[in-house]
Amino acid sequence: MRILVVEDDADLRRQLGEALKDSGYAVDLADNGEDGHFLGDTEPYDAVVLDLGLPIIDGISVLQKWRADGKTFPVLILTARDQWSEKVSGFDAGADDYLTKPFHHEELLARLRALLRRAAGHTTDSIDIGGLHVDNRAARCFVDGMPVKLTSHEFRLLSYMAMHRGRVISRTELVEHIYDQDFDRDSNTIEVFVGRLRRKIGTNRIETVRGLGYRLIDPDNVPVKK
């Protein structure tokens, strides 16, 4: 899952970046409205954390532009403005949630998970596929009840595939959603990560669809090919 954080305060931006990375997300950071708008406009983020009081272009305008351009990723507004009128204008501009400063990281992470979950059409933070249990809240994975140790990139890959279970996901899409902007994007590394994941959670859980990409499946309940 790839998250964009647009926050002008350097310390808070760093903290948010670290906290989100620790929770298994790929994170891009922007320190002003113009850069934030550009990134959101050009990169396929799964969610955005957006401050309102931004330099160059304010947060509400950035959000309105994204929505006007048809961007549908969930946006969580993170701001010191706690008046209801500001919340109303935030939601009316197209926000999906609103969190006021100061806040606890746990609350922000919970809200983000809820947004991502809702966007993917799930009702809980945990996803069960056959004997595979992906806990997005704790960023952990279990196979038949046994914990599996994954690197952050492996977890991101698994989490993204679990969120979109049953759907064929191209390598490009995986690259776009599990790596942040600064990462060297070589699609061959996806194959390496998929191989490692298969070894850790079971080779038959990730299906390769030739020429299209990968699909996370329940090995005991494989759809019959007609």
Added chain:
Amino acid sequence: MTDGADTKHNPSLVKRLVRSAVLWTIPILAVTAMALTWFYRESTYKLFDDPLESAITELIASVQSDDGNSSNGELFEDAEIPQNTLFLTREPIDPRYQRALSGRYWMIGSYQDDGTLTSLLASRSLSGEIIQLPSNVKRSIAAKTEFYTRAMGPDENEPLRVFARSVILPSGEPVLMLAAADVREAQRDVGRFALVATALMLLLSGGLVFAVFSQVRTGLKPLFDLRDRVVDIREGRADRVEGTYPQEIAPLANELNSLIGHNKDVVERAQTHVSNLAHGLKTPLAVLLNEAEGSKSKFSEVVSRQANTMKNQVDHHLQRARAAARGQSIGVSTPVADSIGPLARTLGRIYRDKDIDFDVSVVEGLIFRGEKRDFEEMIGNLMDNACKWTKSKVRVIAKGDGKDNGLFMLEVSDDGAGLTQDQYSEALKRGARLDEATPGTGFGLPIVDDLARAYKGSLILGKSDMGGLRVTLTLPGRIDE
């Protein structure tokens, strides 16, 4: 908002102007009536006296002593000539001197030092009577050659005006010549004139007072209009004094608009400062809190605890600073329905997992007399609170309170667990959040209570018929038709 002045005991400008107009109009008109009457009386008596003086002149010209050789050798038989005394060569022309008790008399008499007047010669109209002068003419006779006096005539109750002249006859005999006429007709004329003049002056006074009253009302109408416009502003129907005013009042209207503009600027500046302060403090606090929470050291614990205390203090004092700036704006009003709709929509998004059913009922044309931001803060917190605790349904009712006292009622109910009687006062306790170790008690009620009080409104907690909490907010407002 209370009235700054006790208008009940203030003097009325209209009354004052009318009273002063009455004070100078009535005496002037009274004096005018008296003066007119006096002039009329003078001219009436002048006309009245002329024939009397002519009669005396004629008497002087025609009186002769009877020494057996009258100057013209004629004797008027009609004249009553005392023996060996006087006679007239020609009687005064006016025939009324000839008709008995006609009201026109003349007499030539001899005035004795003892005050008695003996008739030497008199008009036939006197019918043998004499004109009896009052006793106080003695002084006049001594001092003046001619004078006017009053006397009683030969007829019953016949007041006479008498012109008297002392004459020394060629024979050397001093006589007093009197010409008199019934004065009642002249008195009646003067009396009638005085009555008519007084009546006309009274009518004129009434007309003048009415004219002054109308003039004052018309003159002060722009002031009354200005007062109505100021009331409109205070009640939020307008945000500035509109209209065209006369030269004298236009500067006042302009000054009022400047004052209102200044007030708005001050309030907006204060709110902007508070908002900037909030933004300026809350981000560093968020950094401190999150930085401290990332570590388990004792230092981090202290920083975390102190940062939390700072956060609560900042929240508390920012809220108070905002409250101080609230309720100060004049000329602002907020349509209730315009705020509740967007809030319900926003809360529906915030609590979308609960799939809350909002039942909103707002009387058409209901207006809150205050700032939109404040109204949204109150109703937003109440609705948010209801959404937090509801199972599935939140009801919002806004209506007039039915007492025509410039207030309206806003009820927010939910079907949650509600509160016990003991918890009601606890929920409204200001500063309760400050005593909590963790932020937020789940109720924004103290904030709403503070705001409602700033607007002279009130907040009452009770039990909803849906089972949960019912909060009734009373606020200043009106229903626009």
